Amino acid sequence: MQQPIHGAIDYAELQQRGLVASQIDDFSSNVNPLGTPSFIREALATVDLAHYPDRQSLALRAALAKRHCCELEQLLIGNGSNELIHLIARALLQPNDPVLLIEPTFGEYAYASSLAGAQLLRYQATSETGFAIDIVACCHLIKQHRPRLVWLCNPNNPTGSYLDAEAIAQLQAACTTVQAYLVLDLAYADLVVGDWGLGIGDWGLGESNSSRRQDGRESGNGGRLTSPQLPAPDNHHQIIYLYSLTKSYALAGLRLGYVVAEQAVIARLQRWQPQWSVNSLAQAAGLAICQHPHWLAQQLEQWWIWSEQLRQGLSQLSLKVLPSCLPFFLVEVANAQQTRSALLNHACLVRDCSSFGLPQFVRIAPRQPAANQRLLNAWRSLC
Template sequence: MIEKLIRSEIRSFIPYNANQQPYKIKLDANESPFNLPLKVREKLSAFILENPQLNLYPDTDSIQLRQALAEHWDADEQGIIAGTGSDQLIQLISNVFVGTGDKVIYPVPSFGMYRDSCVIAGGVPVQYLLNPNKKFEYSKETIIEGYEKEQPKIIYICNPNNPTGNIMSREDIMEVARHCRNSVIVVDEAYAEFCDVTVIPYVKEYENLLVLRTFSKAYGLAGIRCGYSISCRKLADAINLARPPYNISSLSQYTAQLVLSEKEEIRENIAYLIAQRERMKGELAGIKGIEVYNSYANFILVKADNCSEVYKRLCEKGIFVRAFGHASLLAGCMRISVGTYEQNTIFLDELSTICYNN
């Protein structure tokens, strides 16, 4: 009986199922391998011991966090919204702008929440293809053609793109923003710290431009579920219409503020992971049966001969990566998060052994 009550358009949804089995090395979720900086942990401990006032609701507007972010980015505090990860912000954007029959265009392959949030809001998702035969490159012409044909409320660009790792140039994104004036251009920069490409400075010029960022990747705070958007005030005011009260916990707000103050250690961690990414790309390219896609994020997409068997044997060794099964554009592909030197070395050695023994 319950199934009949579920909206028909979401009956086919598959709940997200993270791999929670015991593991030796976890390289499947694009998490940082680094713990919180020691200074941050000490300050967080002191905050909890002193009086965190967890019996009270948190600041519903995340004022101090937004002030810290505004200073960090030289941005307008009133154009910043904090959310429970980028996921919540993506859903809020759809809830505000997408009604029954409204269209949203988004890249494929990419982050599944762009499509799902549109469907949940009652909209019509329309994909634009990142061609695997062209190394999943973005095409501004393809996006603009989609805009002219579909007249979407929202256009998504994931930059760098997850799971392919490629980027769209700043110039091409801005051309899309200039041309597609009647759509909200959402640029998801969850992994942008690993390529140093951002369009955040341009939100002052384009009222239809919104940038998503997160503390989950480069800052190593996936466990606190905190992301944010940066846009002009008018766009932020619109999204706040659907934001629930008290959406970020007091501990999450405070922890995010603390890591923003430890910029040097975070920069060192990012530089370390970029160096490891480049090392892994080179070594993966030398392994039999492995095709490597270029990446500007903290992960690498590869295509493997007999991928399902390779993935199975890695799991048997307690090494988790993300496999995409028979997904049409990603068939035979695996996404590997960049870990520490030691983790990456173990993974590369095991993968090499598996591939050469196939």
């Protein structure tokens, strides 16, 4: 299986086209358009690069364990969630183990599972149903095929669809019945607001402090999709929670993620992780985030406002913009590959979703207003 295709700038491609990365407006990466917080940059400036990093990330694990009300041994830091996805596959899968993918979704789940020799089973949501997931059908597949892992990105990339807590509980129950692990990727859970049943990510301390956004949706600083306070292990048996700090805090160039799971699972993952996998800069960034737990909640409304403005602008160009519970969204086009190429000629990079099995869609992640206007101007020139 070939490596997955991802968004973000391909520097070799730009070189072939005679383009310069600094001139490109990147709408293909779901990264906070507000940029890296100043408190993280200040923390990075204090790091002594002459010393090896803490190979166990003890300080950061302790800070996150406190946030999640779990034991230190239930938490593992990784070099981005991508490394952790591969660690999960390597540590928990044997050749020919069945794995269920709830698609369309992030390509690394299938790739990591294939490298471990797993047999891939696929549940495919479709645009005709708004990418809604049939939980009954998924549970039937789990009970019929008895997979070792079930991969679920929720809220989902790239579709922006969302399963509520009741649906997650049904999947968990089905997985527990057949001793499968439900890998619940919550990379984007902090970004959902209002009508979709989630509050702005404020590290979810069980509070709810809702307010009205300008577009009428509710926002607030309470809770994630699942509470980040990890309940007793017997209530969450067979679930592996996967978190990313890359998108929310604009750390794509640094890489930082973590897993919360039962101690036995974490111990197995640790045996596969290379020494010094998480560098000192990433650990310092994570500690700074823990010391500023309300920053994202305070900034997220602006992110959503820019997203709504861009959605409206694209709709005014007679483009079909799909509903999404996230600031990024899909736009229907005649040919995603051609649309991406044409817009890149105007220094605007969008995500061709052909690799997700969606060749008629591109994914758009908002940037700041000036860049968003350049995208609208470029797209208008194609109409």
